[in-house]
Amino acid sequence: MNKMGKRFPEGFLWGGAVAANQLEGAYKADGKGLSTADVSPYGIMSPPDESMTAYNLYHDGIDFYHKYKEDIALFAEMGFKAFRLSIAWTRIFPNGDETEPNEKGLAFYDNLFDELKKYNIEPVVTISHYEMPLALVKNYGGWKNRKVVEFYEHFARTVFTRYKDKVKYWMTFNEINVILHAPFTGGGLLFEEGENQKNAQYQGAHHQFIASALAVKAGHEIIPGSQIGCMIASMVTYPYTSKPEDMFAAMQQDRQTLFFSDVQARGSYPGYMKRFFRDNNIEIVMEEGDEQLLKDGTVDYIGFSYYMSFVASTDPEHQKTSGNLLEGVKNPYLASSEWGWQIDPKGLRIVLNQLHDRYQKPLFIVENGLGAVDTLSTDGTVEDDYRIDYLQSHLEEVREAIEDGVELIGYTSWGPIDLVSASTAELRKRYGYIYVDRDSEGKGTNNRIKKKSFHWYKEVIETNGESL
Numbered sequence: 001m002n003k004m005g006k007r008f009p010e011g012f013l014w015g016g017a018v019a020a021n022q023l024e025g026a027y028k029a030d031g032k033g034l035s036t037a038d039v040s041p042y043g044i045m046s047p048p049d050e051s052m053t054a055y056n057l058y059h060d061g062i063d064f065y066h067k068y069k070e071d072i073a074l075f076a077e078m079g080f081k082a083f084r085l086s087i088a089w090t091r092i093f094p095n096g097d098e099t100e101p102n103e104k105g106l107a108f109y110d111n112l113f114d115e116l117k118k119y120n121i122e123p124v125v126t127i128s129h130y131e132m133p134l135a136l137v138k139n140y141g142g143w144k145n146r147k148v149v150e151f152y153e154h155f156a157r158t159v160f161t162r163y164k165d166k167v168k169y170w171m172t173f174n175e176i177n178v179i180l181h182a183p184f185t186g187g188g189l190l191f192e193e194g195e196n197q198k199n200a201q202y203q204g205a206h207h208q209f210i211a212s213a214l215a216v217k218a219g220h221e222i223i224p225g226s227q228i229g230c231m232i233a234s235m236v237t238y239p240y241t242s243k244p245e246d247m248f249a250a251m252q253q254d255r256q257t258l259f260f261s262d263v264q265a266r267g268s269y270p271g272y273m274k275r276f277f278r279d280n281n282i283e284i285v286m287e288e289g290d291e292q293l294l295k296d297g298t299v300d301y302i303g304f305s306y307y308m309s310f311v312a313s314t315d316p317e318h319q320k321t322s323g324n325l326l327e328g329v330k331n332p333y334l335a336s337s338e339w340g341w342q343i344d345p346k347g348l349r350i351v352l353n354q355l356h357d358r359y360q361k362p363l364f365i366v367e368n369g370l371g372a373v374d375t376l377s378t379d380g381t382v383e384d385d386y387r388i389d390y391l392q393s394h395l396e397e398v399r400e401a402i403e404d405g406v407e408l409i410g411y412t413s414w415g416p417i418d419l420v421s422a423s424t425a426e427l428r429k430r431y432g433y434i435y436v437d438r439d440s441e442g443k444g445t446n447n448r449i450k451k452k453s454f455h456w457y458k459e460v461i462e463t464n465g466e467s468l
């Protein structure tokens with residue numbers, strides 16, 4: 001118990017989170033097909049480069065594909081209880097539409113899960129994290145096409161069946177709401193001239209909702225007792241002033257995020273979105289049975305990422321700041337990271353309470369952290385006090401939220417080992433407790449070095465948060 005008598009629950013899942021395409025590398029190894037990330041050398045906010053002429057750090061990652069044993073040993077040394085990772089769809093189904101899976105790809109994750117088991121680290125698996133087979137984009141148009149639902153369901157059933165004795169916690173899509181902000185990465189969407197893009201984005205989202213519901217049903221059937229969650233990029237929005245119009249704008253902005261968890265957790269489209277579709281001439285094609293399916297396939301828990309908060313204002317004059325996903329209004333009370341992400345620990349407590357009040361389901365913070373430029377000093381240390389400050393202040397608010405009555409499964413901070421950034425596709429923006437000696441051109445020894453935060457996080461876990 002800490003000095004204030006507040007504690008984290010027994011069995012709290014402390015750990016870290018990664019995505020296959022951001023650290024595995026080995027992008028063509030053992031039969032892997034090309035994914036959307038493999039043609040995105042400039043990150044998720046830029047258009048893809050199919051010529052593949054520019055250097056793409058995703059191809060090499062930090063070579064976790066070959067170094068996972070060494071890396072997992074370091075996570076175990078920190079005392080991790082959980083490790084969130086994603087399965088690269090293209091390792092299992094290189095083109096996405098095959099019937100038979102690629103055995104070598106399946107074997108890789110088998111070995112990975114066995115390695116985690118050695119240290120009693122619980123795997124938390126995202127089925128699709130920011131990537132899909134490029135062939136599904138080329139031949140089917142990505143998530144615009146209902147047919148992709150079948151391929152996804154087949155992929156999900158394949159991994160549930162294969163790993164049913166090894167994995168209990170699953171998530172269907174990473175940051176599912178990002179299809180609105182990064183349509184190629186979030187949904188494999190490319191647009192023709194004159195196409196109604198918004199319509200395509202919401203239609204793609206509908207297909208993902210259906211795919212997610214089918215996966216939840218399949219997962220429960222194949223793995224009794226499994227916990228299958230959704231995962232949203234949380235984007236809590238404050239009104240710039242107490243003007244009712246600003247408050248309304250903030251609420252409407254939040255609903256573009258909460259819409260996704262509303263459908264996945266409550267099992268139906270909320271009225272405010274039906275109105276939004278009407279007002280914006282958006283028509284979603286649904287099939288008979290879809291409504292029932294959404295009801296039957298609701299998630300067991302709400303997973304979410306949290307990095308920053310946002311501000312809405314009805315006054316266009318307010319200064320703009322940039323985050324990687326949204327252009328937003330600058331909050332005069334908050335400092336920002338080097339990439340303009342507004343640092344707001346209290347916002348995390350607000351999100352936790354908001355989601356708890358709304359859904360009454362267990363929550364899981366599956367990403368949080370500070371992306372920063374780190375300096376490896378000549379004596380081989382990285383003094384990342386700024387990262388410790390960020391994480392410490394956020395975890396203090398998490399502890400408060402638990403006191404508020406929020407049911408929380410765990411906390412897996414983003415990128416426990418430095419990995420390729422999603423927004424920039426570089427290794428300049430680092431999140432790790434473990435430094436990776438590799439630069440954005442892929443040069444360096446690729447050695448792993450413990451940062452100061454490594455020791456800090458180890459103590460947090462060891463004391464179940466009492467050291468905070």
Ligand code: BGP
Nearest residue numbers: 019175324371421422423424429
């Ligand atoms: C989330 C993604 C992650 C991750 C993280 C940090 O949106 O789910 O994949 O990368 O953000 O973002 P970035 O790498 O751009 O700093």
